[in-house]
Each structure stands twice: as C-alpha cells, then as structure tokens.
Amino acid sequence: MSRSALFLDRDGVVNVDQGYVWRCDDFQWVEGIFDTVRCARRLGLMTIVVTNQAGIARGYYSEADFQALTSWMLAEFEAAGAPVTAVYHCPFHADGLGAYRVADHPDRKPNPGMLIRAAKDYAIDLATSALLGDKESDIEAALAAGVEATALFAPSGAPERSRARSVVRSHWEAQAWLIAQSQYWRTSGRHS
Numbered sequence: 001m002s003r004s005a006l007f008l009d010r011d012g013v014v015n016v017d018q019g020y021v022w023r024c025d026d027f028q029w030v031e032g033i034f035d036t037v038r039c040a041r042r043l044g045l046m047t048i049v050v051t052n053q054a055g056i057a058r059g060y061y062s063e064a065d066f067q068a069l070t071s072w073m074l075a076e077f078e079a080a081g082a083p084v085t086a087v088y089h090c091p092f093h094a095d096g097l098g099a100y101r102v103a104d105h106p107d108r109k110p111n112p113g114m115l116i117r118a119a120k121d122y123a124i125d126l127a128t129s130a131l132l133g134d135k136e137s138d139i140e141a142a143l144a145a146g147v148e149a150t151a152l153f154a155p156s157g158a159p160e161r162s163r164a165r166s167v168v169r170s171h172w173e174a175q176a177w178l179i180a181q182s183q184y185w186r187t188s189g190r191h192s
Contacts, residue, residue, distance in 0.1 A: 034077070127148065132168070
C-alpha cells in the first residue's frame with residue numbers, strides 16, 4: 001500500500017541558509033518548521049528531507065560531519081514531537097573534488113533521484129505527495145519526479161517566475177497550503 005509524503009529541502013526551509021551549515025552550533029531553525037512537520041503528520045504524510053550538499057563535494061566538511069549534524073537534527077525533531085522519516089542527501093557536484101566530482105548526478109536537484117529513491121524505499125505515491133523548497137531546483141526536482149503539489153518557500157517575497165503551484169512566505173502559510181492540498185486530494189479521490 002502506498003503512502004504520501006511531504007518532501008522538505010533543508011537549507012532555507014528547515015534551517016536558515018547561512019551557506020554550508022554542518023555544525024550544530026551554526027544550525028538555526030526556521031521559525032515554524034516543527035509545526036509544519038507536526039501538521040504533515042496529522043494529515044497522514046510522512047516527512048522526508050531531500051538536500052543537496054555541495055559542501056561535501058567541495059571539501060568544506062565530510063560525510064561524517066554531515067551525518068553527525070543529521071543525527072542531531074533528527075533527534076531534535078523527535079524531541080519536538082515532529083519526527084522526520086528520513087533524510088536523503090546528494091554530496092556530488094560538477095566542481096567537486098575526487099570521487100565527488102560528478103557533472104550531472106541523478107540525485108542532485110533539479111534531478112529527481114532523491115525523491116524517486118525515497119518513493120521506492122518507503123512505497124510513496126508521488127502523485128499524492130508534496131514538496132516545500134526554497135529554490136527553483138527543488139520545484140523542478142519535484143515536478144520531474146511526478147510531485148505536482150509544490151510550494152516555494154519565499155519569506156522575502158515571491159520571485160517573478162516559478163513553476164511552483166504555490167508560494168508561501170512562512171511555515172504558517174505552508175501549513176495552510178498543506179491542509180488545502182490534503183483536502184483537494186481527498187475530494188478528488190486521490191488520497192484517503
């Protein structure tokens with residue numbers, strides 16, 4: 001039986017994007033993120049983080065550094081009553097070092113690889129899933145994976161162009177969008 005998910009980008013949606021965040025001391029939560037994850041859970045959506053991590057490819061921090069921060073982040077979500085199901089990351093980049101130098105890795109957003117892998121791993125119905133991201137590459141990855149319910153997280157205002165179905169300026173708006181999307185799936189018979 002397939003399930004639905006809320007896919008979240010990390011930097012800029014979960015935490016404030018300060019450029020290559022890999023230490024707990026530098027990790028600043030975006031206001032309202034725990035409420036958004038709790039809202040998703042109430043709606044029957046699992047939450048999965050999908051994040052490009054070019055800092056690994058560029059040698060700014062290691063896979064072990066990323067995993068240590070991720071373990072801490074997941075424990076914080078759990079303690080807040082907002083458990084996250086999984087985190088997928090892409091450490092590859094065209095300008096990467098050594099084995100991390102990959103011109104167009106299928107997992108690197110805007111490619112849909114991380115979403116497709118998560119769908120296989122957790123039996124997720126991508127057609128009744130949603131993505132909240134702060135960059136157009138997030139939206140493009142979702143659309144390429146078959147996730148139509150997309151929202152661009154843009155606290156400073158909407159860009160001139162976006163392929164996202166919605167634009168939200170806060171996590172409170174994101175929760176209202178999720179609730180409306182869930183109601184649409186139910187009334188259209190696409191989600192039980």
